[in-house]
Amino acid sequence: MFVSYKWLAEYVDLAGITPGELAEKITRSGIEVEGVDVLNEGMKGVVIGHVVEKEKHPDAEKLNKCQVDLGNGEIVQIICGAKNVDKGQKVAVATVGAVLPGNFKIKKAKLRGEVSNGMICSLQELGFEAKLVAKEYSEGIFVFPSDVEVGVDALQQLNLDDAVLELGLTPNRADAMSMLGVAHEVAAILNREVKYPEISYESIEEKAENAVAVKVEAPEDNPLYIAKVIKNVTIAPSPLWMQSRLMAAGIRPHNNVVDITNFVLLEYGQPLHAFDYDRFGSKEILVRRAKEGEKIVTLDDQERTLTADHLVITNGTEPVALAGVMGGANSEVQSDTKTILLESALFNGQRIRISSKDHGLRSEASARYEKGIDPNRVHAAAERAAQLISLYAGGEVMQGSVQVQTATFEPAIVTTTVEKVNRVLGMNISSEEMKSIFERLQFGVVLDNSTLTVTVPTRRGDITIEEDLVEEIARLYGYDNIPTTLPIGQAIPGKLTDYQEKRRKVRRYLEGTGLFQAITYSLTNEEKAPKYALEVSELTRLALPMSEERSVLRLSLLPHLLDALKYNLARQIDQVGLYEIGSVFLSQGKDQQPLEKERLSAAITGLWHSHSWQAEKKPVDFYVVKGIVDGLVDLLGLTRDVQYKQAKRDGMHPGRTAEIYIGEKLVGFIGQVHPTAQKDLDLTETYVFELSLVDLLSVDIEETRFEVIPRYPSITRDIALVVDKNIVAGDIEKVITNAGGKMLKEVSVFDLYEGDRLEEGKKSVAFSLRYFDPERTLTDEDVTKAHEKVLSAVEDKVGATLRG
The missing domain is CATH 3.50.40.10 (Phenylalanyl-trna Synthetase, Chain B, domain 3)
Structure with a gap:
């Protein structure tokens, strides 16, 4: 709905209110004003001129030489190309120095040797849309009625000294699709009267x-x-x-x-x-x-x-x-x-x-x-x-x-109470203020104790129930007067839960490592469904599947991620890293809803780094994928809780697979896809992991504590231990960590040796141990004492000896 400010002022007193201020007040009362168009913005110097003479241009068949009276006692020559220009007309003239829409400035010019002191304008040149111009003037200049005064402002005569408010009406506000309807709204906002046109004729x-x-x-x-x-x-x-x-x-x-x-x-x-x-x-x-x-x-x-x-x-x-x-x-x-x-x-x-x-x-x-x-x-x-x-x-x-x-049209009568209004709005508006609001809207209202009985005029067909009255009070009292309160309770609307916040961090981290998020089907076929499953379960079948390929619910995200890798490799995209966060579905028995558990899976193949200018290429391997998981575990604060254990799983490489535990609970696995499976899918060497995200994100994490950077130097000792080949380095590291006491701050593996210099069935694992005390400088005697405890422990518990 387009509302002329000058036209609206005929029905309601707008004194002291600019179009912009009025737009703001209407918007605040619940009807959005999408824009205010000042029609003569930037324009000046356009007056009514009288064409006193017209003759053909001597050197241009389509141009006319016009003598135009501008009302100031001066007659100027203007060259005009409009077909409908003629002697005796009163027209809009942009004088020399005038500015038209688009910052088009009028200058004195020569057209085919004849001087032109201005321009006779069409309505389109004054900013009117072509589709709104009357047909008789759509292809020429506009001609004013003969009774207009020469020399006056043409923009004012065309009502271009006006502003138009564009109202974005919702379907319920049909009453505002008329000038009188908008006048009622504005009168209520400004607390002024509506003036209806007087109707009388003979x-x-x-x-x-x-x-x-x-x-x-x-x-x-x-x-x-x-x-x-x-x-x-x-x-x-x-x-x-x-x-x-x-x-x-x-x-x-x-x-x-x-x-x-x-x-x-x-x-x-x-x-x-x-x-x-x-x-x-x-x-x-x-x-x-x-x-x-x-x-x-x-x-x-x-x-x-x-x-x-x-x-x-x-x-x-x-x-x-x-x-x-x-x-x-x-x-x-x-x-x-x-x-x-x-x-x-x-x-x-x-x-x-x-x-x-x-x-x-x-x-x-x-x-x-x-x-x-x-x-x-x-x-x-x-x-x-x-x-x-x-x-x-x-x-x-x-x-x-x-x-x-054939029908009668009676106003609606709706009742509400002061208590109901204030309870819904969370405010404390007086009964007299509510009564005043309805009177400003020109509704009939009777206040009996705390009950408001409102007679709604037929022009407001959108008001039929008690809640509509509450809305009228709220919008005219002012939405910005509703007190601000902070939400309270266990779940605050709009706030992420702890689980959601952690899951968002996981997504950001994985994308930061260079992986792309994939979303695959939850439905699969009976062959793929049990592959790579973290937990064994019966399959959940659809009653009416659309096809056999989408007939059961998945138990793992990996089969479809591997299909996605295959699709990309077949199209010469040889570096692919995808991750997905989604649900798997564990059966709980016949006729029971399956249990949904959220998983995090990733599949990576191809080169991890390729810097051709440095002649450096690094294909993805086990430690690249483990590094991604380690970073994720560190992000979640679970570094001390998570353990990797060598394992064998169906579909996975027997020597390059590990299961991941938190305490004694299996929460995932990581490793290379079995070479046979890779061949069947036409994949290059591919590494994957699948984690039980709900288990990772549900662990209670101790609050982060910061320690002062040590002022005193640390002491490092290296030891090479000879142990049986079947003993894993992680078990040895645990023994060292437990035996080292408070001074032992860091243990890391830096070498592994298996060869003819060692007894058959043995291997050498070298560890670097770093000791320090934040309170003092350690002596060799202090470190030696702690170190001997470590050596004694590894000898007793894993049968290790120092390599000579």
Whole structure:
């Protein structure tokens, strides 16, 4: 809805309120103002000029040399190329120094040897959209009425010294689709009165009921129909002020009668239609449903086939209008029209919507019928249009109206209490303040103790229940006056849970390592489902699968990730790293919902680093993938809790696979895909891991504690231990860590040797041990004492000896 600020000021006092301030207040009250368009922004120097002479340009056939009086006693020469320019016209002239839209500046110029001191303007050059300019001026300059004063501001005459507010209306606010509706809203916001137009005109002795009869066969679709008859009209352009207001609202001017019906549509929100009485075809108006296959040619010269779902206005035999949508060409108001049959009616919005949708016709009228109009404005709008036609088209209005009404229209009565309003809003608004708000809205209101009984006018059809009254109070009291409170409780809306926050960190970390997130199907086939499963479970089958390939729920994310790697490798993408966070489904027995558990899986193949300028290539290996998992474990604060144990799993390489534990609980595995499986899938060397994410993220982590950086030096001792080949380095590291005491801060493996210099069945594992005390400098004696405990422990518990 486009609202002219100057037009709105005729219905409600806007003194002291700028368009921008008004837009802010309307938006704060619940109707969004999407923009404020200042029509003359940046323009200046455009005046009314009088063309006193016109002759052809001596050296250009399509140009005219015009002598134009600018009203200051000076006549200037302007070269104009418009076809419709002529002597005696009053036109818009951009003088030398003027600025037009787009910062286009007018300068003194020479055109084919002739001086031009300005430019005679079309409406498009003054900023009007071409589709809104009347057809007679669409391809030339605009000609003002002969009574305008020469030399005055042309922008003011065209109502361009105005601002237009664009309202973004929600479907429930049909009342604001009219100037009077917006005036009621603004008056309530500003606590001012609404001024309705005064309607008065003289009617002739002839009665409308003698000129036309109305019959309604579909009262459920048309509960109210009013017809008026106006004689001796003169079809001509409408007044300039009316044309400019229609264009500001986005409607193209046509002629005085049609423009008046559109003007009243915008003013009252009531669609009207004017028929040519002499072309109507009879003295009877019959409103009925169309017959199947019946045809009508509408005003856009399109023949349309109707159905029994469409409502039509007929002359008793043939349709003359598609009710509420568009009139018929056979009764159109034309330049020779003398008598007007004016329709003002209430049509069922759903019925109009069907017609509009079926024929692809969306008009200003249909939009208002669909959302709902005020039934108590139907008669007033007809009277207002009759007044304007009498005034601006010279029409003689016949006495009375012909009316058919089959329903009554009473205002809604809705009740609420002060306690309910304040409880819902969390506020403490007084009963008198609430009563005042409804009075500003011009609702009838009775306050009885703490009960508010509100009589809602029919223009506000959106207010039907108690909660609607609460909303009216809230928006006019001011949403920004609602007190701010912090939410309380276990779960705060909008806040991530601890689990969600950790999962988000995991995603960010994995993407930071260079992996891409994949999302694969939860459904798979019976062959793939059990592969790489972390937990053994029966398969959960779909009752009605679409295909065998998607017939059971997965137990692992890895099979589909490997398929994704295969897909990429087949397309020459030889470096691929994917991860997925998703659910697997563990059966809980027949007819039971499967248990969902969240898993984290990744699959990586190809080169991990490839720096051709440094001649460096590093293919992915076990330690690359383990490094990713170690970083993840460290991020979650689980470094001390997680252990890797060598393992053998189906589908995995027997010597390059480890299971991951937290305490005694298996939470995942890591390793290389078995070479046979790689070959079957046409994969290069591929490494994977799958982790039980819910187990990792559910571990309670001690609060991070920071220690002062040591001031004293540390001492490092290296030991090479000879042990049986079946003893893993991790077990030896545990023994060393437990025996080293508080001074032993770090243990790491730096060498492994197996060869002919060692006894068969033995290996040498070298460890680096770092000791320090944050309180003092360690002596050799201190370190030797702790070190001997370590040597004694590894000898006793794993049978290790120092390598000589």
